[in-house]
Amino acid sequence: MAEPLTREQILDTTEQVLRRFGLDKTSVVDVARALGVSHGTLYRHFASKAALKEAVAERWLHEVSTPLGKIAGEEGSAFDKVRSWIERLVHIKQSKAKEDPELFAMYNALAEESVEVITAHIHELIAQLTKIVEEGMKSGEFQKGNAHEQAAAIFYATARFHHPALAKEWASSHIQEEFKQVWSLITSGLVKKS
């Protein structure tokens, strides 16, 4: 307690308080109380409540992008990797949503308050996918083309299964099947090969 307050300590405690009280009911005073400091102190570490929430959102999104980045960095066929990557993304989002829907909704609301944080997160994810797609184009597994555009297309074509705004629909008993069908459409294409 005599130690100086760190940014990570504040973020840990902020998350705890947010989980207990919820996004709307959490005040800076609540966070300060949980840390045993005055609320003025928090303003020496974060410029505003918005900046504090932004930092929490950023950290939460890194929990998604970090394991995915590992998959993108592995060895192996690009086809297997792109499939693992997307399936992992879908699984992370859907399992968080299923385990604790309220908490999932709260973190998403938190993230939505910080457009820039979300934008950076999406760019990071598409950059990871781009890397895999580039490999697949080089190895001859995938059709040649603009890897970044192709990666974005894969990401957006699967949005139904990982975009938080569509989380309500993940409760459907067909969602797993639908993902498989979309994935098959993306990989094989609609049009008959001549």
Next chain:
Amino acid sequence: MAEPLTREQILDTTEQVLRRFGLDKTSVVDVARALGVSHGTLYRHFASKAALKEAVAERWLHEVSTPLGKIAGEEGSAFDKVRSWIERLVHIKQSKAKEDPELFAMYNALAEESVEVITAHIHELIAQLTKIVEEGMKSGEFQKGNAHEQAAAIFYATARFHHPALAKEWASSHIQEEFKQVWSLITSGLVKKS
């Protein structure tokens, strides 16, 4: 005014009042006043305020499904038709959202209150698409398979461009390009043809 009140008259006026006052500020009394009747009268035509709103939502969604149904019924190549159908769907949604975002949000909120109405609407749309896909499979334009599943996959893979929950993202300057890339991915597929 001596004429008996019709269901369509009530729905027309309800829409007018909703557009003026908004979803939250519109009461059954407001609608009755605009019609020049007592609010008790409306309950002889609709079981509840929810039922009245449901009927408005249903009518609004038919404005989407009706023109699309015409495309599905036309003559011509299945490939052209599936493309026209999806492009039309995307265009209807995005232009409504762009022209009057508040009104678009209101009608969507209205529709979201009636899960069954939305479910029926989506089923109708996918049934239309299924018809086109079936033709394409018969004519040899498309790969053979389960037409309904394939239609659903096309619908869901393009959700980013027509699902109202994602309307915020349609303002992006890249949205048109992204649609083209997703469409090309869906038709040609990611994997290199041997």
Next chain:
DNA sequence: CAAATGACAAAAATTAATATTTGTCATTTG
């Protein structure tokens, strides 16, 4: 007598007074 009314109770929403929260900064503490 079919269609509409309007008075009514219960539920829901609004309002305005009250209290909390955010953000600042001069002062205090170790």
Next chain:
DNA sequence: CAAATGACAAATATTAATTTTTGTCATTTG
């Protein structure tokens, strides 16, 4: 003297009293 405090004003949110709204139904109207 760097780090933290706490008193303060302005902005925001909560609460509880008041009003409106929903839905019903016995009565009225054409």
